[in-house]
Amino acid sequence: MKREEAWTWLRKTDSMALQETLRDLDRSFRNFFDRRARYPRFKSAHAAVHSYRTRNQSNSIRWEGNQLRLPRIGCVTVRPRHIVEGRILNATVMQTMTGHFYVSLCMKREIEPLPAKKEKRHLGLILDPQGCFIGSTGFCIPLPESLSEREQRIARLKRDLARGQKGSANYEKRRARIVRQEERIWNTEQDFLQKLTTRLTREYSLIVVETRQGSSRGDSAGLRTTGWQGFLALLRYKAEENGCEILAVPIRKTPGQTCRKCGSPRSGVPSDHRGRWICPVCHAENDGIAAARTLLRRGLGLQAYKRLRCQNSQPNRKPRSGIRWK
Numbered sequence: 524m525k526r527e528e529a530w531t532w533l534r535k536t537d538s539m540a541l542q543e544t545l546r547d548l549d550r551s552f553r554n555f556f557d558r559r560a561r562y563p564r565f566k567s568a569h570a571a572v573h574s575y576r577t578r579n580q581s582n583s584i585r586w587e588g589n590q591l592r593l594p595r596i597g598c599v600t601v602r603p604r605h606i607v608e609g610r611i612l613n614a615t616v617m618q619t620m621t622g623h624f625y626v627s628l629c630m631k632r633e634i635e636p637l638p639a640k641k642e643k644r645h646l647g648l649i650l651d652p653q654g655c656f657i658g659s660t661g662f663c664i665p666l667p668e669s670l671s672e673r674e675q676r677i678a679r680l681k682r683d684l685a686r687g688q689k690g691s692a693n694y695e696k697r698r699a700r701i702v703r704q705e706e707r708i709w710n711t712e713q714d715f716l717q718k719l720t721t722r723l724t725r726e727y728s729l730i731v732v733e734t735r736q737g738s739s740r741g742d743s744a745g746l747r748t749t750g751w752q753g754f755l756a757l758l759r760y761k762a763e764e765n766g767c768e769i770l771a772v773p774i775r776k777t778p779g780q781t782c783r784k785c786g787s788p789r790s791g792v793p794s795d796h797r798g799r800w801i802c803p804v805c806h807a808e809n810d811g812i813a814a815a816r817t818l819l820r821r822g823l824g825l826q827a828y829k830r831l832r833c834q835n836s837q838p839n840r841k842p843r844s845g846i847r848w849k
């Protein structure tokens with residue numbers, strides 16, 4: 524296609540980027556025919572984020588000082604969040620609606636998992652509906668306050684947007700403002716979660732969390748950008764690096780959503796700094812830390828049960844003495 528007159532613009536990009544796009548197209552059609560996804564759609568010029576991915580071949584993507592060399596584009600000055608040692612597999616360049624450019628690098632490196640911690644420190648961790656991480660050892664860490672403020676601001680902006688005329692200059696301006704807020708929320712939340720998961724996995728040898736159904740963004744209180752599954756993924760890979768074990772336990776009800784005594788819904792009652800909240804109906808005190816301890820107990824019980832079952836089903840058992848059949 525590159526040779527034809529009508530497609531000369533294809534020559535402007537690097538060839539690896541085109542190949543990656545073809546690969547994406549192939550995958551999306553395969554997903555469609557396997558009934559996993561909808562029919563593929565074109566990328567839109569009006570999308571909030573523009574992006575392309577390119578593969579590293581014979582060192583075409585590399586660091587030169589604090590600049591990153593990208594094929595066809597050349598050297599760009601970047602402000603790295605953190606430098607990861609390793610081999611670059613591919614790079615995705617994104618431009619958000621605020622005009623900021625981001626590049627994410629997919630790196631490969633060998634890591635040596637640390638040996639399991641000598642000292643056994645167990646933790647049950649829950650996230651209550653008010654957006655507070657509560658640990659069985661007695662801590663209560665709320666999500667950054669600025670997140671809920673920003674969320675309110677976004678809600679207001681979205682109401683304004685609904686009133687405006689679609690496609691007008693003001694409409695686009697408002698839309699850009701929303702995206703800017705979303706971007707800040709993303710940055711704040713990621714920063715918080717990265718630091719939290721690093722700290723917890725370094726400190727504890729076993730962390731029990733709950734499995735939650737669904738992976739959509741709205742299902743876990745506060746976790747806007749990643750959702751619960753994303754948080755677990757973060758926790759798991761950090762645990763692997765820091766010699767910590769993660770145990771996800773299925774539980775019937777998410778703790779902290781209903782009163783433990785009368786079962787009435789919590790309906791937005793905030794918890795204090797120790798994770799406690801008073802039921803608005805029966806005035807019973809609900810304890811988040813106690814809920815986290817219950818989760819930990821259940822996790823340890825499940826672990827012990829699984830170990831026992833593994834031992835009992837070992838194939839090479841000694842033959843029983845007594846009668847021998849020949």
Ligand SMILES: [Zn+2]
Pocket residue numbers: 782783784785786787802803804805806807
């Ligand atoms: Zn109650």
